[in-house]
Amino acid sequence: MSKVYVFDHPLIQHKLTYIRDKRTGTKEFRELVDEVATLMAFEITRDMPLEEIEIDTPVTTAKTKVLSGKKIAIVPILRAGIGMVDGVLKLIPAAKVGHIGLYRDPETLKPVEYYAKLPADVEERDFIIVDPMLATGGSAVEAINSLKTRGAKNIKFMCLIAAPEGVQAIQESHPDVDIYIAALDEKLNDHGYIVPGLGDAGDRLFGTK
Numbered sequence: 001m002s003k004v005y006v007f008d009h010p011l012i013q014h015k016l017t018y019i020r021d022k023r024t025g026t027k028e029f030r031e032l033v034d035e036v037a038t039l040m041a042f043e044i045t046r047d048m049p050l051e052e053i054e055i056d057t058p059v060t061t062a063k064t065k066v067l068s069g070k071k072i073a074i075v076p077i078l079r080a081g082i083g084m085v086d087g088v089l090k091l092i093p094a095a096k097v098g099h100i101g102l103y104r105d106p107e108t109l110k111p112v113e114y115y116a117k118l119p120a121d122v123e124e125r126d127f128i129i130v131d132p133m134l135a136t137g138g139s140a141v142e143a144i145n146s147l148k149t150r151g152a153k154n155i156k157f158m159c160l161i162a163a164p165e166g167v168q169a170i171q172e173s174h175p176d177v178d179i180y181i182a183a184l185d186e187k188l189n190d191h192g193y194i195v196p197g198l199g200d201a202g203d204r205l206f207g208t209k
């Protein structure tokens with residue numbers, strides 16, 4: 001069963017409040033999403049493997065630790081996921097970035113894939129899928145399907161706000177994929193929007209609509 005981690009760090013919760021607030025304009029919304037993505041990346045990388053090396057400090061020789069060079073790929077679900085990529089790259093600058101394009105059909109709420117481009121060495125990488133919203137879970141489940149079909153073995157899913165329905169959808173379809181969220185909200189409304197949520201993440205990030 002997928003584990004669910006809710007990052008309740010005060011800085012994350014504070015910034016999330018202003019992300020949710022409808023008075024927050026595009027520029028500030030984009031900056032806040034970027035900042036929260038960085039803070040979440042700090043938490044999500046806690047289990048990164050280390051190896052010991054020997055270095056000379058100005059004082060002596062010391063055995064110290066560095067990252068063991070695990071290959072990472074960040075995969076935003078287009079388009080709103082793009083808003084989280086730079087924030088994660090600030091902490092993992094050598095990561096490759098793949099893209100999966102999905103939109104929710106407004107009638108059926110089902111995801112439709114229109115684009116997929118991943119790093120060539122899919123089987124050797126650990127993947128972090130990023131998307132601000134996990135609503136019905138349709139997009140996330142489809143993105144994970146898409147990665148697995150192309151050979152990905154180790155996948156984490158990271159979002160700002162999740163609905164219980166979306167968490168359950170990932171857990172049922174992909175019990176091997178752990179879920180990292182900043183807030184678990186109450187429910188979905190009749191249009192598939194998260195309540196209380198933040199509205200349409202893509203439109204708020206890019207100033208559309």
Ligand code: PRP
Pocket residue numbers: 077078079080081102103104109111131132133134135136137138139140166192201202203
């Ligand atoms: C939003 C959001 C997720 C999806 C979540 O994208 O960014 O990808 O909806 O909903 P789900 O869990 O019910 O699938 P949207 O389809 O609005 O596309 P956009 O990013 O292009 O705005």
Ligand code: URA
Pocket residue numbers: 080133135192193194195197198199200201202
């Ligand atoms: N997609 C969004 O952008 N917001 C929601 O609340 C649900 C899906």
